[in-house]
Amino acid sequence: MELEASLREWTSEQRQLVFPNTVGGVTRYGAFHELVWQPLLREAALPYRKPHAMRHRYARWLLEAGADIRWVKDQMGHASIGETEGTYGHLVRERHERDVDHLNAVLWGVNSAGEGGGRLESDDAERPTASHRRLVDR
Numbered sequence: 001m002e003l004e005a006s007l008r009e010w011t012s013e014q015r016q017l018v019f020p021n022t023v024g025g026v027t028r029y030g031a032f033h034e035l036v037w038q039p040l041l042r043e044a045a046l047p048y049r050k051p052h053a054m055r056h057r058y059a060r061w062l063l064e065a066g067a068d069i070r071w072v073k074d075q076m077g078h079a080s081i082g083e084t085e086g087t088y089g090h091l092v093r094e095r096h097e098r099d100v101d102h103l104n105a106v107l108w109g110v111n112s113a114g115e116g117g118g119r120l121e122s123d124d125a126e127r128p129t130a131s132h133r134r135l136v137d138r
Contacts, residue, residue, distance in 0.1 A: 059084075063091040 010024045019036055021027045027036070037051055049057075055076070062072050069092055073084040085092070 056087075059088055060091060063088055063095065066095065 010020075017024070017026065019027045019032055021031065032051075041048060059072055059076055062075065063069065069084055069088070070081060072088065073081050076084060078084045078087075
């Protein structure tokens, strides 16, 4: 409650900071590391990780959970979708491949190794090839 009350006195510019110092300014790395990061990891019983590595982990979790890359761009504060795609685009492609594998399993009874049988009785269409999948992913 005390922190919330003090935040009301800050300017909108000061409220943009995730970890402001006690006067609402930018926290220097040494102070952040000693006063915020290490105690946080200790309290959560987590092994040491650099703060920036946790930022990447957060973006990865979002994308693996199915978040839209444009929303992740906004969460990360990236200036362009190209920056986000360049950093995390491989995760989106991996998710798309899993989705295609799942769809193949549902429609064709094929597992991710390409094995299985099961055609739908009403389906006379030819099963898509792996090369078709790669073209679709582009």
